[in-house]
Amino acid sequence: MESDDSTPNDSNRDGNGNSNDTEDGPLIDPVDDPLEATYPDGIAQFRGSLENWGYRPDETIPDAVEQAWRLPEVNTGDHGAAKASATPTPDGGLVMPGDTGILTALTADGEVLWEAETTTSGNGIHGTAVVTEDTVFIGAYDGTLYAFDLETGNELWAKKLGGAIGSSPVFDGERVFVAVEYPDPEGSMFALDPDTGEVLWEDAESRPTDHPHSTPAIDPDAGRLVVGANDGVLYGWSYPDLELEWTFETDPDNDTDGEIKGPIATCDGGAYFGSWDQRIYRVDLEDGTEDWSVETGGLSMTGPGIDPSLGVVFAGSHDGNLYALDAATGEEHWRFGTDRALTGCPTVCADRVVFGSKDQTLYAVEKQTGEAVWRVDHDGVVTSTPLVADGAIYYAERAPAPEDGETDGAAYKLVEA
Template sequence: MSERAADRRAADADRDGERAATARVTRRQLLGTAGTAGVVGLAGCADRQYRSPADCSAITAAANDADGYVPLPADEGTSMFRRGLRRYGYYPEETVPDAVRVDWSFPTNRIGHTAAKSTPRPTPDGETVLVASDTGRIDAVTPTGEERWHLETGASRSLGFHGTPAIVDGVAYLGGYDGDCYAIDIGSGDVIWRTTAREFGGAIAIGSSPAYVDGSLYLLTEHKHPASGTVWELDAATGTPTWSDDRLWGMPHPSPAIDCETGRLVTGSNDGVVYCWEFPSLEFAWSFQAGGEGGPDGKSMAGGRFNLGAQIKGTIPVYDGAAFVGSWDGRFYRLDLADGSEEWSFDTGDVVMSNPAIDPEAGVVYVGGDDHHVYALDTDSGEELWSANVGGHVIGSLTATAETILVGSYDTHLYALDRETGDRRWRVANRGHVTSGAIPRDGRIYYAERGVFSNYYSDEETTLEEPGRAYCLVADE
């Protein structure tokens, strides 16, 4: 493992595990005490009588009509992180130019937190691009970079936004590191509703990007004392929680993936566990523990309830009856969605925390890691088809287009790799680490970077040298 990876692992452990090891009472007990969290007993209750399960029939029918691949959910007014419920990050109708230039950029990220940055999200009609910042600000701009509006939120008091909005019928849904979830009118920038951290059982953060099905949102919240997490279902019209399950340990960062055909909802957490529920009933189905025996420093969290070393921070795409999982144990897994059994694993030798992309037509999954490489793997066998060195850690999202894989690197470049060979088509130099996804839309590519900091990995005072920017690339004719 690289020195920087080890430093980041230690920093993450210190942050996530702060005071958790000395906790003497579980979060479930805390939430059960009179009025402590103000959530009327929501956490841990998976079968409330007023819940109406989501209807997956339209999505399943659309998937069948498209031979398993749906570019967007059945409703074309809907868009979300990794493009859809299965989280493929796949744009087969988009092509990437042979050469690009920066058409516009503006400063957006200013916080040193190393979590991957929010991915700019074009609206389904392509008229507006939403850029969520780690300062807690949201900018709505036109494709050519003119501001439509901006909104300063309560997330400015924390680490801002790292998740990506889900967009449904002109409304953007986004969780912040203040522990609140926001519904925002895209036309005006007005907040329609805001579900507070108190309603989420005292959540300290939401790094998860919501999924949307049939009037319901699905996301994860992070908690401490002890370090743990909860998966939630919300009424998208009101923000009211309608179901939750707090069995997760560690402070979870992934976004839930949903496969309506197989009837599964899947996510991972910092305890190195993959959790799976039946969908839409949300009865718990199975769990899978990745490797890791406490990591190089032997630390444990939540009073020793689990060890570090196998954290699952990337969103898990679901395809062909399987879940595809990267872990800090250095391996990338294919798990059977039916029962969670391991079908194969691929050893990278270093931390894997990126969000993989899947080409469902070719049966190839693309994943990057801390070993500076991007891998193309056969989804059936796990066989390596190619690998490419991108000069730095890959902790953000990979995007697959008609001919190209787009991937950001810690070496401050955005790379375009040939999808068939892994050969570099081009790279664009930026300022900070490129850790958001890159989104192609109508001849433009949108992405964001982390700010530039001095002394971040030392004992000296950390200083912001230059804010990270949001970018739009166009063809360089």
């Protein structure tokens, strides 16, 4: 593993048409009156806000980085879906799930405080935890949503909901929402009581008709809860009363059926997401109609990152590119090419965007221009979403453990070099 501030993959960038031009200065004008997202007090979760922006404007990405610590054997399976990400804890530490089915709590220095086991085997945990002042909520591929004591890791309750949970829960402070998969294949959306695990709501009539692996978004301003599913449909419920308002179907003529596997992000009346029909969409939250879509060179299963200060959506594709798109129009500002598919979500900070690729690399790029800042190479693929907290970067790779044990799918902390 090494940090390298040279430009990655020159041939792929040229071939994919990296469209930035930095000689004339920044390409993206700041927004006069940026929108604000919803961050419930005392709650840390996958993409930060209920709207899933993945936006951390108070954090900066260093000009160069080095490894502070490495936690081995976090993701050792061969399942190709995006892996879970770290969530910060109130004391400055973090919790890190793994496809081993183990949730690990660590200090910022990498000291393991406790490990909590789920009953799952095989695919383990793919979703990212919700952390409150005293509780950690996480779903696993055993179809169970768990609540663990933040201080001790002791199980508080466990609610079996279906066949598998591959998405991350979202907590608005009153209800924990989670998408659940059934083996038929079918699926459903649930809302649970955070104290007891009691099911407060399930949409048993309009449930997604194929595995919902997508992490839902809640948009209080628009009054919507949205989630995608493998049936290629985006579902929109009213919020907070949870009545189905509309469904939006991606391109039904595409051979991939338009699966929506990644997290949904919402902003300014629109829902943003990628589809297996090789497009990135904005759908109107009011009526579920398409505002725009952008064709990429491959399927898209990443969750978009949103920067309200620039009015830009950052989204990845299996064509190896990270795209910077105008949130209102879908116009492309720039694209940054890597050697393989992007499946994890980008994290947007004050100055830069950080994201991983299946080319076994973590990248940092300038968010205004898409120019490379640095790259860190790994033995495994980087599909977890980076957490940037207190100037450090936490994330995990996936690498099936060979018999000789040389590669083990570790979690990392990077700091300024």
